Amino acid sequence: MAAEPLIKVENLVKHFVVRLGAFGERGATVYAVDDVNFDIFAGETLSLVGESGCGKSTTGFTLLNLQKATSGKVIFQGENIVSLDEKRMRPYRRELQIVFQDPYSTLNPRMTIGEVVGEPILFHKLATKAELPERVSRLLGDVGLPARFAQRYPHELSGGQRQRVAIARALACQPKFIVCDEAISALDVSVQAQIINLLLDLQEKYGLTYLFIAHDLAVVRHISDRVGVMYLGRLAELATREQLFSNPLHPYTKALLSAVPEADPELEKTRQRQILVGDVPSPLSPPAGCRFHTRCPIAMDKCRAVVPEWREVVTGHHVACHAVDMGTAG
Amino acid sequence: MTITPVNLSSSVADDEPPVSLWRDAWHRLVRNKLAVAGLAVVVLLAFVAVFGPWLTPYDFLTQDLNARNQAPSLAHLFGTDDLGRDVFSRVVYGTRTAFVVAIVVTTIAVAIGVTLGAMAGFFGGLFDRTVMWFTDMTMSVPNLLLVVVINASLKTPITAWMEARYQATLNPFYRETIWVDFLLVFGSMALISWPPYARLVRAQVLSIRGRPYVTAARALGLTNRLILMRYIVPNAIGPLIVSVSAGLGTAMVLESAFSFLGVGVNPPTPSWGNMISDGLRVWQHYPHLLAAPAAVLGLATVAFSFLGDGLNDALNPRGSK
Amino acid sequence: MTAPEIQKPLLDVRGLTIEIETRRGPAVIVDGINLTVGKGETVGVVGESGCGKSLTMLSLVRLLPNKIKVKGGTAEFAGRDLLRMSKSELRQVRGGKIGFVFQDPMTSLNPVMRIGDQLCEPLIYHRSMNKAEARTRAIELLRLVGIPGPEQRITAYPHELSGGMRQRVMIAMGLACDPELLIADEPTTALDVTIQAQIVDLVKDLRKKLNMSVVWITHDLALIAGLVDRVAVLYAGTVVEDAPVGELFARPTHPYTRGLLASIPKLSDERASRLSSIGGTPPEPGRRPKGCPFAPRCALAEAVCHERVPALEPVVGSNGHRVACFVAQRQMMEAA
Ligand SMILES: Nc1ncnc2c1ncn2[C@@H]1O[C@H](COP(=O)(O)OP(=O)(O)OP(=O)(O)O)[C@@H](O)[C@H]1O
Ligand SMILES: Nc1ncnc2c1ncn2[C@@H]1O[C@H](COP(=O)(O)OP(=O)(O)O)[C@@H](O)[C@H]1O
Ligand code: SF4
Ligand code: SF4
Ligand SMILES: [Mg+2]
Ligand SMILES: [Mg+2]
Numbered sequence: 001m002a003a004e005p006l007i008k009v010e011n012l013v014k015h016f017v018v019r020l021g022a023f024g025e026r027g028a029t030v031y032a033v034d035d036v037n038f039d040i041f042a043g044e045t046l047s048l049v050g051e052s053g054c055g056k057s058t059t060g061f062t063l064l065n066l067q068k069a070t071s072g073k074v075i076f077q078g079e080n081i082v083s084l085d086e087k088r089m090r091p092y093r094r095e096l097q098i099v100f101q102d103p104y105s106t107l108n109p110r111m112t113i114g115e116v117v118g119e120p121i122l123f124h125k126l127a128t129k130a131e132l133p134e135r136v137s138r139l140l141g142d143v144g145l146p147a148r149f150a151q152r153y154p155h156e157l158s159g160g161q162r163q164r165v166a167i168a169r170a171l172a173c174q175p176k177f178i179v180c181d182e183a184i185s186a187l188d189v190s191v192q193a194q195i196i197n198l199l200l201d202l203q204e205k206y207g208l209t210y211l212f213i214a215h216d217l218a219v220v221r222h223i224s225d226r227v228g229v230m231y232l233g234r235l236a237e238l239a240t241r242e243q244l245f246s247n248p249l250h251p252y253t254k255a256l257l258s259a260v261p262e263a264d265p266e267l268e269k270t271r272q273r274q275i276l277v278g279d280v281p282s283p284l285s286p287p288a289g290c291r292f293h294t295r296c297p298i299a300m301d302k303c304r305a306v307v308p309e310w311r312e313v314v315t316g317h318h319v320a321c322h323a324v325d326m327g328t329a330g
Numbered sequence: 331m332t333i334t335p336v337n338l339s340s341s342v343a344d345d346e347p348p349v350s351l352w353r354d355a356w357h358r359l360v361r362n363k364l365a366v367a368g369l370a371v372v373v374l375l376a377f378v379a380v381f382g383p384w385l386t387p388y389d390f391l392t393q394d395l396n397a398r399n400q401a402p403s404l405a406h407l408f409g410t411d412d413l414g415r416d417v418f419s420r421v422v423y424g425t426r427t428a429f430v431v432a433i434v435v436t437t438i439a440v441a442i443g444v445t446l447g448a449m450a451g452f453f454g455g456l457f458d459r460t461v462m463w464f465t466d467m468t469m470s471v472p473n474l475l476l477v478v479v480i481n482a483s484l485k486t487p488i489t490a491w492m493e494a495r496y497q498a499t500l501n502p503f504y505r506e507t508i509w510v511d512f513l514l515v516f517g518s519m520a521l522i523s524w525p526p527y528a529r530l531v532r533a534q535v536l537s538i539r540g541r542p543y544v545t546a547a548r549a550l551g552l553t554n555r556l557i558l559m560r561y562i563v564p565n566a567i568g569p570l571i572v573s574v575s576a577g578l579g580t581a582m583v584l585e586s587a588f589s590f591l592g593v594g595v596n597p598p599t600p601s602w603g604n605m606i607s608d609g610l611r612v613w614q615h616y617p618h619l620l621a622a623p624a625a626v627l628g629l630a631t632v633a634f635s636f637l638g639d640g641l642n643d644a645l646n647p648r649g650s651k
Numbered sequence: 652m653t654a655p656e657i658q659k660p661l662l663d664v665r666g667l668t669i670e671i672e673t674r675r676g677p678a679v680i681v682d683g684i685n686l687t688v689g690k691g692e693t694v695g696v697v698g699e700s701g702c703g704k705s706l707t708m709l710s711l712v713r714l715l716p717n718k719i720k721v722k723g724g725t726a727e728f729a730g731r732d733l734l735r736m737s738k739s740e741l742r743q744v745r746g747g748k749i750g751f752v753f754q755d756p757m758t759s760l761n762p763v764m765r766i767g768d769q770l771c772e773p774l775i776y777h778r779s780m781n782k783a784e785a786r787t788r789a790i791e792l793l794r795l796v797g798i799p800g801p802e803q804r805i806t807a808y809p810h811e812l813s814g815g816m817r818q819r820v821m822i823a824m825g826l827a828c829d830p831e832l833l834i835a836d837e838p839t840t841a842l843d844v845t846i847q848a849q850i851v852d853l854v855k856d857l858r859k860k861l862n863m864s865v866v867w868i869t870h871d872l873a874l875i876a877g878l879v880d881r882v883a884v885l886y887a888g889t890v891v892e893d894a895p896v897g898e899l900f901a902r903p904t905h906p907y908t909r910g911l912l913a914s915i916p917k918l919s920d921e922r923a924s925r926l927s928s929i930g931g932t933p934p935e936p937g938r939r940p941k942g943c944p945f946a947p948r949c950a951l952a953e954a955v956c957h958e959r960v961p962a963l964e965p966v967v968g969s970n971g972h973r974v975a976c977f978v979a980q981r982q983m984m985e986a987a
Binding site for chain 1: 699700813814816843847848849851852870873874876877896912917918925928930
């Protein structure tokens, strides 16, 4: 991992200003992503996990400059892309793609599959009109769909097939990097495995880099090289797959892993579970100090006042927790 | 590297042709008997409106003082009025008036409403708030009051200006008061008709703007114009079609109502509304003078409402039970 | 063997068939489901979306949406057929003897009513309590499901609670009248894993305390592994396999169950190894195959599978393990 990262995320912040009250008279800030730092290396799968609302999608969106970052940098090919306006962003758009969760709203219902997949090719002038049908059928073949699907409309396809089309659309402009925002979460179990295999195949074939946003830890463990755990807008821990799953350091990561059920009744009978009390606090008023302190079983006084520093404790293993700093955790 | 093709056995059957949402909606529409009946009546009335002058045996203005207030007969299908004019011909011409007013007014209203609504929804911010404030203001003024005020305040100056032009140019066009009527009717009705379209389109755009396929289009780097034209407008248009169909019917009723009250199209130009108004005065003696225009107006209203309901069911199948 | 009351299951569904009106005519969505739930037993009903889990449960209390009708079968609950009992008898069952918990707590709770009032309603109706008694019981119930400060929370509106809290309220409502059977329809699907763990823990605890039977509907095989006594696997509106939980995970027999289990990533998997997956997708309601519903996706399918529907029959030499598959049955027979 000594190589120069493909994407460098530095102190990324995204706040939303929302209006509250019956007449929208009160302004409030949602701390969706707060001071997040990580690198993404070429060819790897980096996963982001965490509970709903913790800022995973917002990280993905701001990173692609689909939402304006409040502050911070995202360095891609030497350029801070989050500072670019739409026009100067356009050449980078081709290389940075996204696949969404809901297969039913991810495709324009008025366009045929051929148009959906063909549009980015024509727009970015990657092929001529004459070459287009051939390109489209090759892309459909890449995602395991027959060429005749080009004439179909999205509503005639199943959820898994639509998700394949969405992947083909993302591949159409030959990107380097794809954000998969819960790309398999809405699919049936038996279809999920198909799409996971497809993503793995395509990564091998085209050397793709993925930012894989998900909440299913079993899937994340299966496909990731590295995993980042988010809590309430901040990264709690970031490590390689092995480090994170065999030696989690942050108390939240530990609780999260222990909450994941395993498909094994014998194991489940004997397993010691650590069940967190309470809910995730509102991102409108996140707790001071460590944001996890309201639920953390080992919270100390310091945690309520001081934000734990984000540091690399072992090569490649980043964590933000006072207890880890003092060697009292684990 | 091989990618496992999808087993298609249980999804789309190969023998079925691809069906776009539009065609799907059309199939649903033509299966709906009431909607088809409504559509047939609307098409018939439109045909009458366009080819009316060639269909009627008499001119709508020709008076035959020997044949006043005649009951319906073979010579005069709907009878004649107190000036001996053929009521059938006048109803046919009234259809023309109704369609011209409805189409012009709806076109203007849709153009204003769609432009403002789409831009408000797409760009948001201060522009959106200004447009919506303006829309709410317009909607809060009672329709009839607005029209009466416009008529009262503008009719005299416009008529005076036309008369002055006539004196200066001696062009007979400026003596045709019908244009003043139309201008005022178009203007005032369009003014009160656009806000619902603006609201509808804005709401549509707001909801579509956030859909993943629009975000995906942005992620592909497509331009705003392309996104509006290919992703947002085609998906917003379904509810708009329903609303336009209903709006055409409403515009006809409104035109009749205004003409009935004397603030719309004035005699001698026939409108269902002013014919009903005239007929109402003598309905005890000559019921056909009231019945004929009222029946056609009723028919048109019902037809548009059936068509609108049918379109709604066809275009928003999940929205209805 | 001598005491039939002990043997008799609390809920016994036989041959339940449900149809839906479509443009192309009626289509079968639930095709002859057999399901039993014993007293104090927890049964997991597993299946992919659209396989008919929710409709089966809704049909038991006759709450099917318009255009969807029960076409056949019986559903005996404590000896009475739910599908044929009178309206007034049914009302006693709904929210009384059978409690329901739905997937989406936001849309299942009335947004304009305080949660306390929503909790009191069934108590006043089914238990003929007066207002004060119902209130006391409501507070007790909220405490039971682990809501802190129930005396204050009782006046809250649903939107003032978090998703996990709302689901706890839903469970409290399901429990309000001490039901003999609690049907939970994907109660944790909309929740995060840490909250899911809380809810699972709560239900495990409650069923012991209250000695009730539970039907837990889910699409997550891993979730039920540590939660239920027995599992029924649904595919396209039929039960294809039914077994004690340990038996099902140790010896899955139906090709679909095996496929499902194999497609779940496991601890021991190497990174990025390809998962085994089932090709294709489940059939849509109007397009059910003629024979075994799984035949178009089944690697073991034989000629007979496309012709006849396999019945759910006991696996030779097993205890309470039933499977609906020609090939699996034959293989088990040969092995025995
Ligand atoms: N456009 C927006 N306006 C205001 N708040 C927003 C907006 N988008 C996201 N948020 C808030 O920011 C936080 C992070 O949202 P995000 O969608 O990234 O969460 P997530 O981890 O992806 O959750 P999920 O699993 O539910 O998708 C949440 O509290 C959310 O409510
Ligand atoms: N209100 C409804 N109208 C039409 N079809 C429905 C309705 N509810 C359910 N269905 C259909 O019935 C089948 C089974 O649904 P359901 O029991 O809700 O599935 P599950 O709970 O297993 O996800 C699906 O094919 C679904 O599309
Ligand atoms: S910093 Fe303190 S509160 Fe936060 S996770 Fe570590 S120990 Fe817990
Ligand atoms: S009956 Fe035949 S098709 Fe059905 S699961 Fe068994 S082997 Fe497969
Ligand atoms: Mg998200
Ligand atoms: Mg369901």
